[in-house]
Amino acid sequence: MLLDTPFEWLKAHSPAWGESTGFFDHKIHVLVVFLPVAFALGLAEVIGHLHISPWIILFVPIVALVPIANCISASTDVANEKLKINGHPTLGMLLNVTFANVVEIIVALIALFVQKDEVIALYSLIGSWISNYFLLMGVVAVICSFKGCTFRGMNETTAQTHTLLLLLASAGYMLASALPFFPIHTRIVTAQLFLGVAIMFVVLYAVFVLGFQLRTHEAMAEDQPSSFREGSRERKVSTAVKQDKAPDHANLSVAVLFMAATTLLKSVGISKIFFALIILPVFGNxxxxxxxxxxxxxxxxxxxxxxxxxxxxxxxxxxxxLLIIISHASGKHLDMAFDVSQAAVILSGTVIIGFAFSDSRTHWLEGLVILFISMLSALLAWFQIA
Structure with a gap:
């Protein structure tokens, strides 16, 4: 059952199975074979009968996540296209962003509630933030400049609004990370402050989505991309959104990933912070x-x-x-604070991006500067011990 279920699920839930729809087409779906292999390696690691390199045990579940994430992405694109056709581009954009973060959310939930590892739960999400914003935006600007792309220019409202909110978030996490250095620092006061800030952030994000994006400024999503190639709307698609089994298969890969991470961190000496902040987000995003x-x-x-x-x-x-609020409700009290140097990098990097895109345009040097922000974060994480 374990051996054939991933293939049956993939064939049933992946749009346009067997026909090429772009770079990430059916050719990458063969990687689903790594899912039962990941389970077998994880089982062998638990039993202890096989002495396998932790690097191999780490690599296999990461590769197994690729076709799973691809199916989620492709199915979401189908719904996204339908929503755009029906006049709801912002809803499509939100759906795209939400399902794109599924793997990262699964990693954080398993880390916090199954593995009971607050460091990986917190830093994997912080790493996703850094990877999506600094690494990705830097690479986009550099590649496009060298490819000779002509930028249409960004929507100024889009750039300013996202930068403003991310700047607020960066400042909030920076203050939370610096709180232990203040005289008022006590465990009870700190926990209450973290919970209060988390509630404020969730409320503000809900207002941004429901009031700003879906009502007053819905036109901001008109230029949102789709991972399908041009002309893919006419393709026959086997399903619109059927991600019901995807989290189950992702859970399996992530569970084995944590087994490998534990062994690898002990044998190789990579810090847990570097693993969660740099390695996990690169594949999850x-x-x-x-x-x-x-x-x-x-x-x-x-x-x-x-x-x-x-x-x-x-x-x-x-x-x-939201994870911080849930953890407090369950008695785990996940901290909002992380390493203050990483918080400073995120805050300063957000300010730099705000300056770089203030004219709604960019070039390769600005992209390189933004890319170096993520490199600085990786360098700091490499020397951190957790």
Whole structure:
């Protein structure tokens, strides 16, 4: 059952199975074979009968997540196209951003409630924020400049609004991370402050989505990208949105991933912070990266920015604060504070992006500067111990 279920699910739930729909087409679906392999390796690791390199056990479940995320992305694109045709582009954009973050959400939930590892739960989401906003926007600007793309220019309202909210989120997390250095710092006061800030962020994000994006400024999503190639609307699609089994298969890969991570961190000496902040988000955000880069190569900088900033904003003001609220309700008290140097990098990086895109245009040097922000974060994480 375990061996054939992933293939049956993939064939039933992936749009246009067997026909080419772009770079991430049916050819990548063969990677689903890594799902039962990941389970077998994880079982062997638990039993202890096989002595397998932790690097192999780490690599296999990461690869297994790729076709799962692809199916989620492709199915979401079908619904996205239908929503755009029916005059609801913003709803399509929100759906795209939400399902793009499914893997990261699963990782954080398993880390917090199954593995009981607050460091990975917190830093995996912070890493998704950094990966989606700084790494992705830097790569988009650099690649497009060297490819000779002509930017149409971003929607000024889109750029300013996302940057403003991310700047607020950055300041909030920066203050939370610096709180232990203040005289008022006590465990009870800190927990209450974290909970209060988290509730404020969730409320503000809800107002932004329900009031701003869906009502007063719905036109901002007109340039949102789709990972399908031109002309794909006419293709026959087997299903619109059938992601019901995707989280189950992703859970399996993530569980094995945590087993491998535990062994790898002990044997190789990689810090838990570096693993959660850098390694996990690179693979978890693969399809947001591809969609944004594809949009930018077509000169759609607004679309690329919507994917990168929209996903980062949902993590910073939606997913992470909501996880903090849930953890407090369950008695776990997940901290909002993380390393103050990382918080400073995020805050300063958000300010830099605000300056870079203030004229609604960009070039390769600005992209390189933004890219170096993510590199600085990776360098700091490499020397951190957790």
């Amino acid at each position: 693969l399809f947001e990266h591809w969609t944004a880069i594809t949009a930018a190569l077509k000169g759609n900088l607004t679309g690329a920015f919507n994917v990168a900033a929209g996903s980062a904003l949902q993590i910073a003001m939606g997913v992470l604060p």
